[in-house]
Each structure stands twice: as C-alpha cells, then as structure tokens.
C-alpha cells in the first residue's frame with residue numbers, strides 16, 4: 122500500500138471534518154471561512170497556521186474568482202503542503218551515517234529503529250544498531266528482537282550503564298565493521314525534565330565527538346525526534362523542548378494510522394522548519410514510509 126492510501130485510512134477524522142465543509146459548501150460565504158479555520162484548528166494544526174492558511178486561501182479565491190467550496194479543495198491541499206520543509210539530506214540514504222532517535226516514552230523509537238534497520242539491511246547496507254536505552258531492560262530485549270529479525274548486530278550494555286559510553290562503543294563497533302548506517306535508540310524521556318534532557322545532550326555530544334574521529338573521516342550524526350502523532354498539540358511542545366536542548370535535524374511522525382488528526386505534523390514542521398524524514402502508518406516492518414508533503418495533504422483534505 123502506498124503512502125497516500127495508508128494515510129487516507131488513518132487521517133479519517135480530519136478528512137471527514139473537511140469533507141463536511143466542502144461537500145455542503147456551495148457558494149463560499151463568510152461562514153465557510155470561519156468553518157474552515159475552526160476545522161483546521163481542531164485538526165491539530167494550531168491557531169497560527171490555521172489562520173494563515175485560511176487567509177491565504179481567501180486571497181487566492183478572490184484573485185482567481187473561485188466562488189464555490191469544491192473549487193478550493195485542491196488549492197487547500199497545495200497551500201497546506203507549502204508548510205513542509207524539503208530535507209536537504211536523507212540520513213537513511215546517506216553513507217556513512219549515524220542517527221540518534223530521541224523522544225518521549227512510547228513514541229515509537231524502538232519500533233522505528235527496527236523498521237529502518239530491516240529496510241536498510243534488505244537494501245544491502247551494513248547496519249549496526251545501538252541500544253543507549255540503558256534504563257529499561259525490556260527496551261534492550263525489544264531491540265534485540267528487532268536486530269534478530271533484521272539480521273543486524275545490536276550493541277548493548279547492562280541496564281544502568283552510562284548511555285553516552287554505550288554510544289561510544291557503538292561507534293567503535295561501527296568502525297570495526299565499516300558500517301554504512303548506525304542507528305541508536307535512546308531512552309524515552311519527558312521533555313519537561315531538565316535533568317533527563319541534560320543527560321541526552323551529553324549522549325548527543327559524546328556521539329558527535331566520537332563520530333568526528335572516525336578513521337575513514339567524520340561520520341555525520343543526525344538527531345531525529347520521534348513523535349506519536351496522536352499526542353496532538355503536545356507534540357509541538359515536545360519538539361520545541363527537544364530542539365532547544367539538542368538541535369534536532371528532523372522528525373519522524375508515528376501512528377498516523379490511528380486516531381491522529383495529522384495536523385500536528387504540519388504544526389511541527391512549519392514552526393521548527395524541520396523536515397519529516399519518515400512516517401509510521403502501522404506496527405509492521407513495511408509500515409514506515411518516506412514522507413511526501415503532497416500525498417499527506419491530499420489525504421488530509423480528501424483529494425483523490
């Protein structure tokens with residue numbers, strides 16, 4: 122199943138709400154613009170973007186003399202797509218590359234590492250996984266299972282070990298194996314805990330320092346925030362805090378197959394000017410897909 126179909130199944134709530142406006146909408150009236158802005162806000166896009174998008178569409182309708190709601194549906198999808206940033210690099214396509222996965226508990230970090238490891242291994246890449254979640258024993262086991270499934274080695278240490286030193290070991294191993302792709306899972310943490318964010322900043326710094334000293338030349342390190350799309354507007358607070366503490370390179374948005382309304386992807390990408398590298402649309406290996414802003418926005422507004 123392609124991204125558009127997978128998203129179309131997931132983003133039902135926002136699409137139905139927008140459908141209602143467009144379906145019943147004949148002539149565009151003042152009520153139409155109010156309903157549109159409210160619906161975008163309810164779809165987790167945030168007040169600022171919703172107002173901006175509505176104003177821009179209103180200008181376009183006036184300029185192009187578009188008078189009925191259905192005429193505006195495709196224009197809305199195009200306007201929404203403009204909120205997304207195109208990635209300059211894809212950390213999962215570059216070789217060599219080291220990616221640190223960060224985020225709150227249960228966002229989908231471990232699952233995403235597993236899915237990416239499987240796909241990269243299948244594509245013939247030499248992959249190594251690092252388990253810097255030394256807090257939760259079950260997380261280390263979960264990553265081991267993904268490693269076995271993917272046929273990829275997992276570097277791990279005992280529960281309670283220093284996560285930064287695990288990252289150092291992971292890069293030692295990656296160098297020994299001349300790995301193409303290094304994927305490091307970190308422990309879930311609340312963005313509101315300064316102590317845990319400081320610990321994570323140390324993990325990132327140590328990884329960057331070690332990666333800059335690889336014998337074959339510096340290995341780029343990407344810090345990727347994994348966000349559960351169903352957390353709604355709280356996802357924006359997470360992104361702002363993680364970005365402040367670590368300087369993020371991009372986002373992976375998971376669980377867009379569930380009850381998520383989807384607008385949070387746009388709110389985060391637009392506010393932080395960060396690319397979305399992948400989206401999760403299910404729990405299985407194949408349910409992680411490259412992000413396409415146009416497909417995403419068409420699925421959101423119900424454009425075929």
Ligand SMILES: Nc1nc2c(ncn2[C@@H]2O[C@H](COP(=O)(O)OP(=O)(O)OP(=O)(O)O)[C@@H](O)[C@H]2O)c(=O)[nH]1
Pocket residue numbers: 224225226227228229230231232233254257260308309310375376377378379400401402403404408
């Ligand atoms: N439906 C759906 N479920 C997902 C997706 N991604 C992850 N999950 C599920 O979300 C749950 C949490 O995923 P994990 O990968 O364990 O999350 P985590 O961020 O590593 O969690 P911590 O280790 O506690 O920080 C699991 O049950 C996953 O199967 C997705 O895209 N869609």
